[in-house]
Amino acid sequence: MMPGEHTFQAELEPKGKLLVDAAILAESLGVKIEQVYKYTLIFIDSAKEGLVEIESSLKEKNLQAVALTGHRLKSSSLTVGAQQFSELCKILESLANDEEIDRAESIFAQMQLMLSLIEANIEKHFLQNPDNEFK
Amino acid sequence: MSLSKTMRVMLLDDDRFMLDFVSELLKELGVDEVLRVQDGKTGLEVLSEQVKEIDLLICDIEMPKMDGIEFLRHIANRKYCGNIVLFSGIDADLLKAAERFAKVSGLQVLGTLPKPVTLGALAAVMEKLAQGVTVTHHNGTQSSKLRIDVNDIRNALLNDEFSVFYQPKVVVSDFRTNGFESLARWRHAQIGFIPPDEFIPVIEQTEGLMDEFTLIILRKSVHQLALWLDQGLDLKASVNISMENLNRHDLPEIFEEVVRTARVPRNRVVLEITEGKLGKDFALCLDILTRLRIKGFGLSIDDFGTGYATMETLNNLPFTELKIDRVFVNAAVSDPSSRAIVESSINLGKEFGLNIVAEGVENQTEWDLVAGLGCTEVQGYFISKPLPHEEFSQLNGLSA
16 A cells, blocks of 8 residues: 555545545556556546547447447456446447437446546546655 | 567557556556557558568557457468457456457467556556567567477476476465465576466477377476475375376376375365367267366366366366356456455355365455455465466475
């Protein structure tokens, strides 16, 4: 466990729910906390691209494409420890019936919100924490 | 000739994040070059353009347009012979099915890498790859894949280059080491350790060689077992035997003689047979296995869950032990279907009165799970990696 990690988790979700678990990513990286920020930002960029794809697929009512992007984002989000985001991806991945398009849109809206929260909290944490001056 | 290992890896994944992330991990692990490809069609083009051989292809299974299975089918048709690791977040049983497909298609599958990937999991794959798979000759730029042929094996047998490592098996109820699995290791004079995956297939494909090889490993194992029994350890030795061994009626007598020479009780020796290899000649298998059991040897069905064994197989063949494959043990913690497989395997084993061993237990969570489900013994890195005899002795309180 690296200095600042608990603070990081706590700040991400003041109500006690976890949005990103830095420890998971740090473990994936062999506990190199300085790289956590970098990969979380790459994830956010990638997730934003994914959400654009999902939005486009939803407009085309292509639930299969939505599910495939959901599957892709599920693995990425699990890798950075974004468990709740990953759970939403998992639901999206499981929607195969065209009648579930409304549900897919609802999940998509939640994912957009959650990603912006993740981004804001990560920025806040890493900019405010003097122990983590990442280059 | 001076040799050093170099690594070129091709990473095929439709997720840009995963490409970035895994590339960085690979570089952390000393990989010299990572070719990043985001779709199967481009992957085929990149592979066909390579002049220099790729040491490892890490292939995502679920991708849009051309998925991983289709990609593998294409490269199998093109006789691709490099090492492959299947990489995916799909369920463990699906990943296993994909692995089976790749293998039956003639591809060289080094293993699977479930997502989310960790540095440790990737390091294990790269270590497996590094153990003699690729060599670069310092006198030139050519990189050549290690090709082991039957003459290499014969020379190794002649020069006594095969040694045995011992992986402890521990009783769940009291944490006592009550046995070990003997695992063959080949220390090549120039390359170093060569993993069994590299040389066992060559041995299996050469008529008569498996008999010689198995006897050498059995002799060394029971010889070591005798020493440990003399020193007061209460152990059983588990030795892998191949279906290729089950081709002669006098096998039980040959094994009996080896064990008698070592002055070891036959009921201290368990012979492990891989489930997937059963059934080629059922009558002959039944003949030999039954007579081995009559002589007192234990019989273990290895890698249970990965092959085609049924309740009928367990009912007809005189097994004493069932070993649950590591793939299911590792996945059971997070994957409900793998957990169901582990649970039903344990229940099945209990029904048949078998000793039940969970293979590949890597952490406390997996230990807790298999122990809670009623597994009798555990083997895996959580207990210990396979050890040379000196270290096994030390682990069990003996001086080396």
